[in-house]
Amino acid sequence: MPAPTTILIAIVAFVMMEPLTAAIHRWVMHGIGEFLHRSHHRPMLQRFEANDWYPVIFAAIVNLGFFAGFNWDGFGVLVPVGIGVTAYGAAYALVHDVYIHGRLNWFANRQVATFDRLAEAHRIHHLYSAAPYGMLAPVVPAALRERAGHTTRNPLVKA
Numbered sequence: 001m002p003a004p005t006t007i008l009i010a011i012v013a014f015v016m017m018e019p020l021t022a023a024i025h026r027w028v029m030h031g032i033g034e035f036l037h038r039s040h041h042r043p044m045l046q047r048f049e050a051n052d053w054y055p056v057i058f059a060a061i062v063n064l065g066f067f068a069g070f071n072w073d074g075f076g077v078l079v080p081v082g083i084g085v086t087a088y089g090a091a092y093a094l095v096h097d098v099y100i101h102g103r104l105n106w107f108a109n110r111q112v113a114t115f116d117r118l119a120e121a122h123r124i125h126h127l128y129s130a131a132p133y134g135m136l137a138p139v140v141p142a143a144l145r146e147r148a149g150h151t152t153r154n155p156l157v158k159a
Helices: 003-032 034-041 050-071 078-100 113-128 142-148
Strands: none
Touching: 003 034, 003 078, 034 050, 050 078, 078 113, 113 142
């Protein structure tokens, strides 16, 4: 596969992960898989929470794709798809876990305006366990943004 095609496929995979992630978050994590995700909407009492199984599961799926892409004829497209998905996962982890939830304390004094806008959208999600479900390009319903504007409660702040 030519390099420009490989790069384009990886970029498309990265971009497509946002709506896919939002859908998984909405219908799996706040649906049938809530038994794992609910730990994320509670104060963190330990270093790890049940919700941390989700990236492990997703990485396992991507690794199966890499295996198929590298080893089976006709599945080579899964390699650049896996690269795009992995890049999205890394960006998601940096924004969500490291910046917003401060799990590595790299951004103790937040000063990244773009990340702060994403943190505000995530605060709204945590306030109401509702939209936005996306992370890197969240769509916040106007009614929830208005409602959240009337409260200073921040469920993201560690007690």
